[in-house]
Amino acid sequence: MRVLVTGLGDIACKAYLPILAALPELDVHLATRDPQVLRDAGRMFRVPHLHANIEQALATATFDAAFVHSATSAHATSVQLLLEQRIPTFVDKPLADNLAQVQQLVGLAERQATLLMVGFNRRFAPDYAALRDTGASLILMEKHRDKQPDTPRRVVFDDFIHIIDTLLFLAPSPVKRRTIETHVEHGLLKAVTLMLAGDGYTAIGTMHRDSGLDEERLDMIGNGVRQSVQDMAKTIRSAGTECRRRRGDWTSVGRQRGFEAMCADFLLAVREQRPTVATDILSTHALCEAVTAHADAQSRD
Template sequence: MKIALIGLGDIAQKAYLPFITQIEGVEWVFCTRQSDCLQRLAQQYHVRETYTDYRQLIHADVDAVMIHSATSSHKEIAHFFLSHRIATFVDKPLVNNGADCELLYELAERNGTPLYIGFNRRHIPLFNQHLIGVQSGMPQQPLLSLRWDKNRFNQPGDVRTFIFDDFIHPLDSVNIFAKSNIDEMQIIPQWDSNQQLASINIQWQQQGSLLNASMNRVFGQTQERVTASFENQSYEFQNFMQGIHWKNDSAHRLATKDWMPMLATKGFDNMIQEWLSIVKTGQIPKAIIERNLASHLLAEHICQYVLTQQKRKIH
């Protein structure tokens, strides 16, 4: 199997290259416009074939591409490879608006080509070991509530970038039943003194579960916390490696195996294995497509709502 990586910036270098280059049976091709970076990383990871123009990759006989470039470039690059019927992986978000997400999935369907989005939080081992079936939308037992908080220090921002580039992580992580509209949803944005979006909290109820996603980007620390409740038992995860299970009025500590690599605890390993199986079969499960679409459309509707609130506040 031969796969090209397009865009070799911080995300690719920190979250992907250290472990995907160790996967047996895959020949990697690197592509970035930064020639110095390209040469350095190709040497470091023993990659023989490199390109500075992604369009030349159609001559490289690749089976798939993985796009790790800036969000603003995703539509153009993904459209190019889907048009050439080459399986395509895109780091979340696919694009920064709902219309382009639908356009790309329509193209992928017409050409019978897998389009996969890298939502690593769907694949976190510690969570899925204990919250069985939750991320697949089929909880093993009735899920009463799921809350996902992702906070940052001193990073207020413009609405669309805030929601699509960052908030979409907790949003998608609780969107287990693939909701695509804001009907019956509570949305509470907060602003800083410069009218930048500082935090957002949303919640809704679906299939008997109360779902809540929250992000505060003027928090005192960068952190992430997940809580889930079932009848007479609850879970809280302070990060991707530790948690607490409350049952029978007692607390039980949860933790990943000591030997598990950091990137594996964050779900990247399981996510890449799912992606590689899709490349091999040429098929992507319908449920994954539906949720990918739903989360982007939901983000678009939230974005439009918050932008409207911002205008009212300013005027």
């Protein structure tokens, strides 16, 4: 399978290329506009096929799939170009930083009958995936940052989106009610809380951008049990007594954080010619747009 990887920044080099370059069944090609970054990545991951941009790559070879890891602002252009060529495409979250553009790209993927997948690794993180369908009636997720207030759209679409998508993934039934609270100072989003509710459950996600510490925690509570995951590396199960387990010494970060399983699922989906799961993509980005609109309105008040 010939695969194009475009955008060779931090996330591509830390999370994706170590996985993709190690798969013997893949013929990996790299593309980026920075020649030094391109050469360095080629040497680091022993990839001989280097291209100055997507256009050059597409003019040189045909591809069975593509991974887009460029900056968020470049996602839409790259994804559109690949989908127009009917190349199954994986893109880092968010697909775009506004719902209108997301809807356009999902619509294009459906018209082209071409797979489009957005990289929500927490759906594939083993400790998170194991908590799905546990019957919890209360889902709590926190993801905090230290000294990082930013514009609402950037915070929500680039970071809080993880909380939104994880809550939707873990919710045992459709969302019927939602509540949004945001704290904006001088145009910068400092804190956000989202509550979703449906039949028999409540899911709450919260983020503070000036919390004093970068941390993430997920709690699933119900049926006499509290199951917690801290920083996707340590699990705690409480049911009268407490049992703790941390990531195994030989378990890679890529496996623990879901990147290995996510890449494998996308490549299998390409081989099986699966369709785009439009509902998941649209639901997550629609909630992002709603949270952003709430923060923007507060900023104007």
